[in-house]
Amino acid sequence: xxxxxxxxxxxxxxxxxxxxxxxxxxxxxxxxxxxxxxxxxxxxxxxxxxxxxxxxxxxxxxxxxxxxxxxxxxxxxxxxxxxxxxxxxxxxxxxxxxxxxxxxxxxxxxxxxxxxxxxxxxxxxxxxxxxxxxxxxxxxxxxxxxxxxxxxxxxxxxxxxxxxxxxxxxxxxxxxxxxxxxxxxxxxxxxxxxxxxxxxxxxxxxxxxxxxxxxxxxxxxxxxxxxxxxxxxxxxxxxxxxxxxxxxxxxxxxxxxxxxxxxxxxxxxxxxxxxxxxxxxxxxxxxxxxxxxxxxxxxxxxxxxxxxxxxxxxxxxxxxxxxxxxxxxxxxxxxxx
Amino acid sequence: xxxxxxxxxxxxxxxxxxxxxxxxxxxxxxxxxxxxxxxxxxxxxxxxxxxxxxxxxxxxxxxxxxxxxxxxxxxxxxxxxxxxxxxxxxxxxxxxxxxxxxxxxxxxxxxxxxxxxxxxxxxxxxxxxxxxxxxxxxxxxxxxxxxxxxxxxxxxxxxxxxxxxxxxxxxxxxxxxxxxxxxxxxxxxxxxxxxxxxxxxxxxxxxxxxxxxxxxxxxxxxxxxxxxxxxxxxxxxxxxxxxxxxxxxxxxxxxxxxxxxxxxxxxxxxxxxxxxxxxxxxxxxxxxxxxxxxxxxxxxxxxxxxxxxxxxxxxxxxxxxxxxxxxxxxxxxxxxxxxxxxxxxxxxxxxxxxxxxxxxxxxxxxxxxxxxxxxxxxxxxxxxxxxxxxxxxxxxxxxxxxxxxxxxxxxxxxxxxxxxxxxxxxxxxxxxxxxxxxxxxxx
Numbered sequence: 001x002x003x004x005x006x007x008x009x010x011x012x013x014x015x016x017x018x019x020x021x022x023x024x025x026x027x028x029x030x031x032x033x034x035x036x037x038x039x040x041x042x043x044x045x046x047x048x049x050x051x052x053x054x055x056x057x058x059x060x061x062x063x064x065x066x067x068x069x070x071x072x073x074x075x076x077x078x079x080x081x082x083x084x085x086x087x088x089x090x091x092x093x094x095x096x097x098x099x100x101x102x103x104x105x106x107x108x109x110x111x112x113x114x115x116x117x118x119x120x121x122x123x124x125x126x127x128x129x130x131x132x133x134x135x136x137x138x139x140x141x142x143x144x145x146x147x148x149x150x151x152x153x154x155x156x157x158x159x160x161x162x163x164x165x166x167x168x169x170x171x172x173x174x175x176x177x178x179x180x181x182x183x184x185x186x187x188x189x190x191x192x193x194x195x196x197x198x199x200x201x202x203x204x205x206x207x208x209x210x211x212x213x214x215x216x217x218x219x220x221x222x223x224x225x226x227x228x229x230x231x232x233x234x235x236x237x238x239x240x241x242x243x244x245x246x247x248x249x250x251x252x253x254x255x256x257x258x259x260x261x262x263x264x265x266x267x268x269x270x271x272x273x274x275x276x277x278x279x280x281x282x283x284x285x286x287x288x289x290x291x292x293x294x295x296x297x298x299x300x301x302x303x304x305x306x307x308x309x310x311x312x313x314x315x316x317x318x319x320x321x322x323x324x325x326x327x328x329x330x331x332x333x334x335x336x337x
Numbered sequence: 338x339x340x341x342x343x344x345x346x347x348x349x350x351x352x353x354x355x356x357x358x359x360x361x362x363x364x365x366x367x368x369x370x371x372x373x374x375x376x377x378x379x380x381x382x383x384x385x386x387x388x389x390x391x392x393x394x395x396x397x398x399x400x401x402x403x404x405x406x407x408x409x410x411x412x413x414x415x416x417x418x419x420x421x422x423x424x425x426x427x428x429x430x431x432x433x434x435x436x437x438x439x440x441x442x443x444x445x446x447x448x449x450x451x452x453x454x455x456x457x458x459x460x461x462x463x464x465x466x467x468x469x470x471x472x473x474x475x476x477x478x479x480x481x482x483x484x485x486x487x488x489x490x491x492x493x494x495x496x497x498x499x500x501x502x503x504x505x506x507x508x509x510x511x512x513x514x515x516x517x518x519x520x521x522x523x524x525x526x527x528x529x530x531x532x533x534x535x536x537x538x539x540x541x542x543x544x545x546x547x548x549x550x551x552x553x554x555x556x557x558x559x560x561x562x563x564x565x566x567x568x569x570x571x572x573x574x575x576x577x578x579x580x581x582x583x584x585x586x587x588x589x590x591x592x593x594x595x596x597x598x599x600x601x602x603x604x605x606x607x608x609x610x611x612x613x614x615x616x617x618x619x620x621x622x623x624x625x626x627x628x629x630x631x632x633x634x635x636x637x638x639x640x641x642x643x644x645x646x647x648x649x650x651x652x653x654x655x656x657x658x659x660x661x662x663x664x665x666x667x668x669x670x671x672x673x674x675x676x677x678x679x680x681x682x683x684x685x686x687x688x689x690x691x692x693x694x695x696x697x698x699x700x701x702x703x704x705x706x707x708x709x710x711x712x713x714x715x716x717x718x719x720x721x722x723x724x725x726x727x728x729x730x731x732x733x734x735x736x737x738x739x740x741x742x743x744x745x746x747x748x749x750x751x752x753x754x755x756x757x758x759x760x761x762x763x764x765x766x767x768x769x770x771x772x773x774x775x776x777x778x779x780x
Binding site: 005018019021026027028031043179180181182184187193210242249250256259261263264265270272 | 529531570571573574575576577578579580582583634635636639640643646647654657658660661663664665666667668707711712713714715716717719720721723724725726727728730733737741761765768
C-alpha cells in the first residue's frame with residue numbers, strides 16, 4: 001500500500017504527474033487548490049473588486065475553474081464578482097446539451113450566467129454554417145466567431161477580465177501546434193498567463209496554466225462535479241489530433257514533458273527581424289484584430305454573400321472571388337435593363 | 338468538448354485546414370523546365386534534368402555558405418563523417434568545389450573525422466574487432482571516392498583519442514574498448530533512454546569541439562538535413578531545451594565562439610540527398626544515420642517517428658518546422674546575476690577558458706543558464722513542497738512565504754553545488770540519478 005506523501009497516514013489514491021508524488025484524496029484537494037491560488041497570486045491575475053467572467057463551456061476545465069475560483073474567492077477573500085459567460089454556437093445535440101450543464105453550474109455556484117449565441121451576434125448558427133460550408137472548414141468559422149464572441153460578451157457584461165479553462169496540456173499542445181504551423185507570432189504569446197490584445201481590451205487569464213488535465217479530471221471526479229464530456233459533432237480535427245496523440249505518447253515516457261514544453265515555450269526567443277503582429281481595431285465591427293477587416297467580418301461577409309469560402313485561404317483569392325461576383329452582378333443588372 | 342483552441346485561428350485560417358499532400362515525385366517523361374534541353378530525370382519543384390538537379394542541390398549548399406560569409410578563405414574545416422548519404426553528398430559537393438575554377442573555388446582546407454559510435458548500439462559486441470574493422474574499412478572505401486583528405490578516427494567514449502583513419506592498430510582499439518566500457522557503465526546509471534540519448538548528443542558535440550580544437554580547425558561541418566532539424570527542434574522543446582534550441586537547429590551554432598558548428602545542407606531534404614547520391618552513383622553506408630536503439634521508448638525516438646509520419650502524409654509541415662528554425666534566436670539574459678562560487682566555478686574557468694562568459698553557461702551543453710526565476714519551474718517546485726505539506730492546510734496558510742522561498746531556492750539550486758551549473762534540459766538528464774552520478778561529470 002502506498003501512503004500519502006503528506007504523512008497524513010492515509011492511503012494514496014493518485015500519483016501526481018507533475019512531481020510523481022502520491023497523495024490521498026483530501027491532501028490532493030488541498031494541494032490542487034493551493035497551487036491554483038499560488039498561480040493566481042504570483043501571476044497577479046486579478047485585483048480586489050474585479051468582475052471576472054469565466055468562459056464556461058460546461059466541460060471539465062471550465063467547470064473545475066468555476067468551482068475552484070468560487071472556493072478560493074471565499075477562502076482567500078479575493079473580493080471578486082464572478083460571472084459565467086457561455087457562447088452558444090448553435091450546434092444541435094452538442095451545445096444545447098452542454099449549456100444545460102452550464103445552467104446547472106450557475107444554480108449550484110450561485111453565479112450570474114450570460115449566454116451569447118452566434119445567431120444573435122452573426123445571424124448564423126453553426127448548423128447553418130455547416131450546411132453551406134460542409135465539414136472541412138467549419139472549425140475556422142466556429143473558432144474565429146467564438147474568439148470574438150467572448151470579447152463581445154465580456155464588453156456587454158462590463159467585466160475586468162475573462163478567465164478561461166486552458167490547462168497545462170492545452171498550452172503544451174498549442175506550443176507544438178504553433179511550431180508545426182511555423183507560427184512564431186502565436187508561439188511567442190501562447191504560453192503567457194495573461195494576454196492583452198491592447199491596452200483598452202479586456203485581458204484573458206489562464207488560472208489553470210500549470211494544472212495537468214489528468215488532475216482536473218481527478219478533481220472533478222472526486223468532487224463529483226457535473227460536467228459535459230462529449231466531443232463536438234463537427235470537429236474531426238485530424239491534424240490537431242496528431243499533435244495531441246504525440247503529446248500523450250511523450251507524456252507516457254516522461255510525465256513532466258508538459259511542463260518542460262511550457263518552460264521551453266517561455267524561454268524561446270526570436271530573431272529581431274521577425275515581424276510582430278500590429279493589433280488594431282477592426283473598422284467594420286470595432287473589435288480587436290491584426291488585419292483589416294477582421295477575420296470574423298470576412299467570414300461573415302462570405303456567408304452573407306453566398307461565398308462561404310471567402311475567408312478561407314489567401315486574401316488575394318478572396319478579393320478575386322468578390323470581384324468576380326461584383327462583375328456578375330453588374331452583368332445581371334445590365335441584362336435586366 | 339471542442340478540442341480546437343482559439344489559438345488555432347489566425348489570419349490565414351485554421352490549423353485543421355492543413356491538408357494531406359498528394360505530391361508525386363515520379364520522374365516524368367518531359368523536357369527539363371530549367372534548361373529546356375535535356376530530358377528530365379526528377380520532379381522536385383519542377384521537372385529537372387540531371388545536370389540542373391545537381392546544380393540546384395549544390396547551389397543550396399554553396400548559397401548557405403556564401404550568404405553567411407562565416408568561413409573566411411584558408412580556414413580549416415572539420416567534417417563530421419559517418420559514411421551515410423548526407424555525409425557523402427556534402428563531401429562530394431566540397432570535393433568538386435575545391436577543384437573548381439578561380440572564382441567559384443571553395444577556399445578552405447578540409448579534414449575529416451569519423452567518430453566511432455559502435456558501442457552505443459546495444460546489439461553490438463564491442464569486443465568483436467573483426468566486425469568493427471570491417472565497418473571502418475567500409476568508411477575508408479567510401480572516402481576513396483574522393484580526393485585524398487586527411488581523415489581521422491576518434492571514439493565517442495574518448496575525445497582525447499584522435500588517430501589517422503588509415504592506421505588504427507589493435508592496441509589503439511583495445512584502449513578504445515576500455516573507454517567504451519566506462520562510458521556504457523555511466524550511461525547505465527542514467528535512468529531512461531531519453532536521458533542516455535540526450536547525454537550522448539551532448540558528449541558528441543563536446544568531442545567534436547575538442548577534436549576540432551586539437552586539429553586546429555575553426556569550423557565543424559555537420560550534415561543535418563531539413564528533417565533532422567525538424568526532429569531536433571521538436572524533441573529539444575520537449576526536453577526542456579527551449580532556451581538553447583536555436584543553437585541546435587540554426588545554420589551556425591556559435592555558443593563556443595572559437596569552434597563554430599555549421600549546417601550547410603540544412604535546406605536540403607532527404608529526397609534531394611538520396612536523389613543526388615543515386616544520380617551520381619555514389620557509394621554510401623546507408624540513407625540516414627541510424628539512431629542507436631530505436632526500439633527503445635524515448636522522447637527523441639517518439640519524436641523521430643512522429644516527424645517521419647508527418648513526412649509521409651504532411652511533408653510540407655516538415656519544411657515549415659525547419660523554416661521556423663531560422664526564426665528563433667538563442668536565449669540571452671541581459672543582466673543575469675548568476676553568482677558562481679566555490680571549487681566548481683574555479684574548475685569551470687580553468688577547463689573552459691575559451692568560453693568568455695562561462696559563468697552564465699551550462700557546464701555540459703554550454704548554452705545560457707535558463708532556470709533563474711522561471712515561473713514554470715517554480716510552479717513544479719511549489720507543487721512538490723505543497724504536496725508534502727498538504728495534510729495541514731492551516732500550516733500552508735501560515736507558512737506560504739517559507740514554502741515559496743524553498744521552491745524558489747530549489748529552482749535556483751542554491752543548495753546544490755552541481756545543479757546550479759546546469760541548464761534545465763541538462764538537469765533533466767540526471768532525473769532520478771544520485772548526486773554522485775552528477776558529480777562525475779565535473780571531475
